[in-house]
Amino acid sequence: MADLITAGRAMSRRHLLAVGGALPLLGACARAGLGGGFPAQTVRVSAPFAMPDIAVPDFRGARPFPITTYGASPDDQARTSAAIRMAIAAAHDAGGGMVVVPQGVWPTGPIHLASNVNLHLERGATLLFSDDPHDYLPAVQTSWEGIECFNYSPLVYAFGCDNVAITGPGALVSKLDGWKPWYARPKPHMDALIALYTMARQGVPVAERQMAVGQNNLRPHFIQFNRCTRVLVEDVTIHGSPFWTLHPLLCRDVVIRRIKVRAHGHNNDGVDPEMSQNVLIEDCEFDQGDDAISVKSGRDMDAWRLATPARNIVVRNCRILNGHQLMAVGSELSGGIENVFVDNCHFIGDGKGADGWAVPIDNLLFVKTNERRGGHVRNIHMTNVTATRLRGSVLAVETDVLYQWRTLLPTYVRRLTPIDGLHVANVRVAEAKSVCTIRGEREQPVRNVSLRNVTVEQLSGPAITTDNVEGFRRDG
Template structure:
């Protein structure tokens, strides 16, 4: 009997090992990042031991968005079920509808592959949970959407491209659109459940994000080109451990930021090229009561070795920053001569935001002409919201500990402009070797600043 039990045990062990050998396995790679603050090691997925799933094997047909979309989603489900896998987009142009990630999946675009996303809003229904300009709601699905996923990636030398026929028309903000934004503001401000904030109707026209990682962990984007976007281009929201590297992002529509880390932590953006109609990087942390209750700041964010060809700012902080923003490091970046740019660093907030900003570092930056100046900090930036809705709850934003060093531009209006409230001055701003060949106006324009030093 003992011999039989021993033989059965050995047989079961061999079967288990054989089963495991045939399974895909996602491992993790640790990325160490040096910063002027304690920066945790970032953990990203490694799919080198995982099986590949070509969308052609699941019925994808060039030019047929229904078959291709079904094939992509089937391949994602198969890769997830296998415990990890790489969904391969072969060379050629593949028209598709929305893509929804599952955990342990790498979407890989081969060289010469183009995923072309439909312009039909119906292809991004049903509505999903996301945010729109800092407020959680249900809206059109992002073109690529991941919700509560772990170990996900988008890699390769191919291109993600959005057809813009309809979204371009939606860039306008007519009265019906603004009324929908007002409704969302009131729903959020008066603590209505997110499920009641349904923003898809005939007139709201709240454009979808291109890529949103919503409440995800261990995210990698590496190598791909992204062309056009209905709204924000890459949006990690309430996500941790994010590496975005070797990307080429081009989007010149309305609100076309390159990357918007929002209430996200341990983020590295490196070796990317940004050509934007809005900010290259815009670090955010939500609006009002939603963000105040979540208590999740954007934290530990490093941008390095990037090139900006156009953008409103190299880096913007806010204005949606109610959850707080801390530990940001921008290093060794270049803004090309001839770029359209307002500031290198612009920190903006208003009396409705609350939150806080601290420990912001920018070093080793070169830039051509800047329309405004190198550093801007303003605490009364409301844009169209100033007269659109009233302030329901007033909370000011403490801003302190901002460090700029070794920064050079060719032509600016000012080096620094800091406009703060008398009741809550900005504190501790230090500039060292921050210069411009030509300063057309006053070098420093300051209201309500405590402890400013420039060397």
């Protein structure tokens, strides 16, 4: 492990030299004041808390920059990748614009967005992303399960951008053959996780946490918006993902609407808003190998350093075909999670799935943490939800969720998570193990839980199980 940490520090100096060609694009995103006068649309959202208006970019009058103008070829990944880079740079330099992907299948490597740029996929357009890890180097600043690091670039990446969008009726598709062997977690991968956690614990600068080396095999996200403001993702279809599918990290003002996600691989969450604020996810369809939506706020020491809660997140009018949870809260929640509202969402899967493939949904609302996380969870609401069958509960809270970390590392710092205000109303489920299962900590009980008009037609276990809960109420 010490060798991995030393190698990462040494590599950071080489990395700064290697990424010289990429710096102008990232610098373009980060320039202060660039997006201040860009046209915006305001989205107003009703919620059982004071939900701020959300401002997102308005590209309806934007100038088009077709990738074919810059030499994109359906038969040449290198030419198409270069054309997309040039079109993004041209749109950004012009003060804003739409990078247009026309009908056809366009092979590409990673796409790095810039401020005031909309990546627009026309009907019948498919961006087909390489599965060669070498295409996603040099490494960029990203994260792995709540810990910041430099890793393989997300397939679509925006860092420090204002007014950035992905829209249109086309599709983004990830080839997966090169990533699937990385789903396994052999010893070198586990050693890399230990090394990364240790670097975060020791306060090693993020630039020195170089993880895109050797057999670390930390898979990249499909789409990551990192430290962006005014983000819009609308109408696109996303197929497959090496890791989490759509990850707004440390973002503000995000709207994700009318997207369809079908990703059946390992850790294939649909949307993971992490340490992001003022987020609307609506009218989407999720067909996932993991959670449909999982709100997060970082892991342990890194999140305490960043000190940014996930806040003001509304999910409404969504359908879930497959996935472990409809809404997960955590387990990376050390920065705190507050003001989350799920309304009029429906799990419609039959437990069999298309072509015999299915992930049985575990819970509708699942709050998960452990003794290392700290942070807080408060003011979480779920209303007007239906489901066919659950393997678990309508509402579940587990305070001892550690997964592989239980044996990887000891508890260096013990911080329990205050959980206060979980409210579920107007829910109907055909089959479930229970209505509610809450396992709180004796030293830090879960507080203020209400269930109103929550019905499960067929139960296979006790309706209500509560350990260490104060202020529990069930009506109807």
